[in-house]
Amino acid sequence: MARIAFIGLGNMGGPMAANLVKSGHEVLGFDLAAPVLKAAEQSGVKPASHVSQAVKDAEIVISMLPQGRHVLTAWTDILQTAAPDMLVIDCSTIDVDSSRKAHEMAKAASCLSLDAPVSGGTGGAAAGTLTFMAGGSDEAFARAKPILEAMGKKIVHCGEAGAGQAAKICNNMILGISMVGVCEAFVLAEKLGLSHQALFDVASTSSGQCWSINSYCPVPGPVPTSPANNGYKPGFAAALMLKDLKLSQEAALATGASTPMGAEAAQLFALFDKQGNGGRDFSAIIEMFRDKV
Ligand code: NAD
Numbered sequence: 001m002a003r004i005a006f007i008g009l010g011n012m013g014g015p016m017a018a019n020l021v022k023s024g025h026e027v028l029g030f031d032l033a034a035p036v037l038k039a040a041e042q043s044g045v046k047p048a049s050h051v052s053q054a055v056k057d058a059e060i061v062i063s064m065l066p067q068g069r070h071v072l073t074a075w076t077d078i079l080q081t082a083a084p085d086m087l088v089i090d091c092s093t094i095d096v097d098s099s100r101k102a103h104e105m106a107k108a109a110s111c112l113s114l115d116a117p118v119s120g121g122t123g124g125a126a127a128g129t130l131t132f133m134a135g136g137s138d139e140a141f142a143r144a145k146p147i148l149e150a151m152g153k154k155i156v157h158c159g160e161a162g163a164g165q166a167a168k169i170c171n172n173m174i175l176g177i178s179m180v181g182v183c184e185a186f187v188l189a190e191k192l193g194l195s196h197q198a199l200f201d202v203a204s205t206s207s208g209q210c211w212s213i214n215s216y217c218p219v220p221g222p223v224p225t226s227p228a229n230n231g232y233k234p235g236f237a238a239a240l241m242l243k244d245l246k247l248s249q250e251a252a253l254a255t256g257a258s259t260p261m262g263a264e265a266a267q268l269f270a271l272f273d274k275q276g277n278g279g280r281d282f283s284a285i286i287e288m289f290r291d292k293v
Contacts, residue, residue: 004027005062007054010064093168114136130154179212237280246266
């Protein structure tokens with residue numbers, strides 16, 4: 001069993017650290033927010049008063065933070081204390097450039113590093129069923145895999161430094177675009193007098209099928225577990241979808257990739273967020289199409 005430092009114990013990091021404790025690891029945790037740290041203590045995480053206290057003597061460090069700038073700040077502190085050969089894993093969703101910078105910082109400190117963003121949301125974090133998309137060396141991945149398996153059920157090595165973040169933002173750009181398309185189709189069906197169930201029965205088994213309709217249908221009824229049946233309580237909040245779409249557009253700009261549908265989806269979610277819907281499930285964007293954007 002490993003001695004693990006966990007930095008960032010919020011909505012995702014808290015339950016992920018709790019699953020590491022359940023698997024028998026010794027977990028020292030740090031978060032800037034005192035109530036968050038206290039909550040983690042109740043699930044068996046040993047609270048630290050500073051990053052360096054958590055990292056000292058740890059074999060592995062995991063960060064789960066909001067954005068690239070938070071990760072670079074935390075990794076600067078982590079790597080000041082890190083022993084050579086320590087493995088540092090970032091599970092946050094951040095921009096590819098910051099992720100690659102963090103890997104370079106780790107290399108300069110003779111540490112192994114992995115970017116390993118997740119999909120599966122807070123439900124998957126609590127249940128230990130997250131999907132991890134990892135970027136980094138074979139050696140870093142091999143050491144991280146058994147640790148990540150305590151928090152997730154699918155662990156994919158996507159390539160070198162930053163490849164996990166690249167996979168995450170490409171996947172979520174597909175998701176943002178497909179959800180907009182599915183919502184538009186249901187609103188058109190309503191105008192044509194076609195029932196939700198009839199469109200679902202056809203599209204979910206025909207060429208229109210995709211996760212946004214088959215598993216996460218944006219209208220109540222056809223998929224009982226989708227947030228549409230629960231007042232659009234997230235699930236996956238629209239603000240987080242907007243964050244990921246913005247990351248995809250920054251990456252498209254930096255690389256010269258043409259992503260016109262991604263750009264359109266980013267604009268639509270920005271408008272939805274501006275209307276005060278950032279805390280609702282992202283599939284609630286269907287209401288904006290009923291109001292005619
Ligand atoms: P959160 O805001 O609940 O938690 C982040 C925590 O980081 C906070 O408790 C904050 O106090 C702490 N923090 C910030 N800077 C710090 C620092 N320098 N040192 C220590 N602690 C610091 O966010 P979350 O929902 O847990 O998301 C974390 C990451 O996971 C984000 O990048 C998000 O995009 C990604 N993600 C979230 C979900 C989701 O459904 N919530 C799903 C997939 C991926």
